[in-house]
Amino acid sequence: MSENHSLAEGRRVAIRAYTPADAEEFTTRARESRELHSPWLFPPTDVRTYAAYAGLLIDDPTKAGFLVCERGDGSGPAGGIAGFININNIVIGAFRCGALGYGAFAHAAGRGLMAEGLDLVLRYAFGPLGLHRLEANVQPGNEGSLALVRRAGFRLEGFSPDFLLIDGAWRDHERWAITAEMLGGKP
Numbered sequence: 001m002s003e004n005h006s007l008a009e010g011r012r013v014a015i016r017a018y019t020p021a022d023a024e025e026f027t028t029r030a031r032e033s034r035e036l037h038s039p040w041l042f043p044p045t046d047v048r049t050y051a052a053y054a055g056l057l058i059d060d061p062t063k064a065g066f067l068v069c070e071r072g073d074g075s076g077p078a079g080g081i082a083g084f085i086n087i088n089n090i091v092i093g094a095f096r097c098g099a100l101g102y103g104a105f106a107h108a109a110g111r112g113l114m115a116e117g118l119d120l121v122l123r124y125a126f127g128p129l130g131l132h133r134l135e136a137n138v139q140p141g142n143e144g145s146l147a148l149v150r151r152a153g154f155r156l157e158g159f160s161p162d163f164l165l166i167d168g169a170w171r172d173h174e175r176w177a178i179t180a181e182m183l184g185g186k187p
Contacts, residue, residue, distance in 0.1 A: 007066065007128075008120040013082060013113050015066040015120045018054040022067065023047045025081055026054075029105040036106045039167055040142050043084070043103055062090045064098070064129060068117030070108070082108035085121045087134065096132040098125065102148070109144070118152050126180040133180075137163060137173040146174070154178045 006014035018026075027050050030043040037043065044050040057065030064087040070080060083105055087098035100121075104114045125131045136154060138145045154176040162170035 006069075008124050009071065010116045010120050012071055013068050013117045013120070014071050015068055015085070015117055015124065018057050018065045018067055018084075020051065020054065022054065022081065023050040026050055026067075026084075029081055029107070033103070033106040033109075036109055037103060040139060040145065041101070041103050042167065057086060063088050064090065064125075066117070066121050066124075068104075068108075068114060068120075070113065081105065082111075082113040083117060085114075085117060087121070087125060087129075087131075090129075090131070092130070096130060098129075098131055098134055100134055100136040102136075102145075104144075114148055115151050118148060122152065122178065122183055126183060131180070134178055136176045138176060139166075139171050140174055149176045149178075152178065153182055155182070 006016050008015050024047065026043075027045050027047055030037075030045045034045070044053045054065065057063050066085045067081050068083045068085060070082050083103055085100065085102040088101055090098040102114065102118070108114070122134065125134055136145075136149045137160070138149060140146075155178070156174060157177050158175045159172065160175055161172045163173040164171055
């Protein structure tokens with residue numbers, strides 16, 4: 001696969017796999033987005049940490065990582081990385097489920113690019129990846145993340161106190177999920 005090979009394309013964005021060559025742009029965008037991301041998530045901000053992070057998403061069959069990239073207008077190269085969406089803890093067999101993790105970069109936040117990217121990832125997950133269910137665990141105060149899953153059609157399934165260790169503390173999370181049938185797809 002070429003470094004810029006899109007897995008799916010929408011009107012304004014495309015999704016593609018992480019590559020080692022994305023390290024500089026990804027980490028620069030992550031550093032620029034620290035204020036936006038804090039206290040919710042902490043993507044890698046240096047090339048060494050990115051290499052380990054991306055390596056797992058590239059090599060581990062229980063993970064699938066997608067970069068959400070702005071599409072070019074046809075007059076030049078495609079735009080840069082707007083954000084990322086990862087499917088972690090992929091289980092196949094009768095369960096066919098994964099857990100989402102995602103983040104927009106500051107320059108792209110609030111522009112609807114992640115909503116379009118998430119739609120592409122959902123269709124890819126329920127199509128070529130063969131999954132049936134995706135879950136998103138969101139901290140209750142993270143309004144941007146909650147708006148994204150609501151907009152995508154996820155349903156609230158519960159609340160888990162002390163669910164994930166983030167920034168040195170166990171954080172409460174709302175549990176949201178979507179299935180292939182809810183999206184209108186077939187497993």
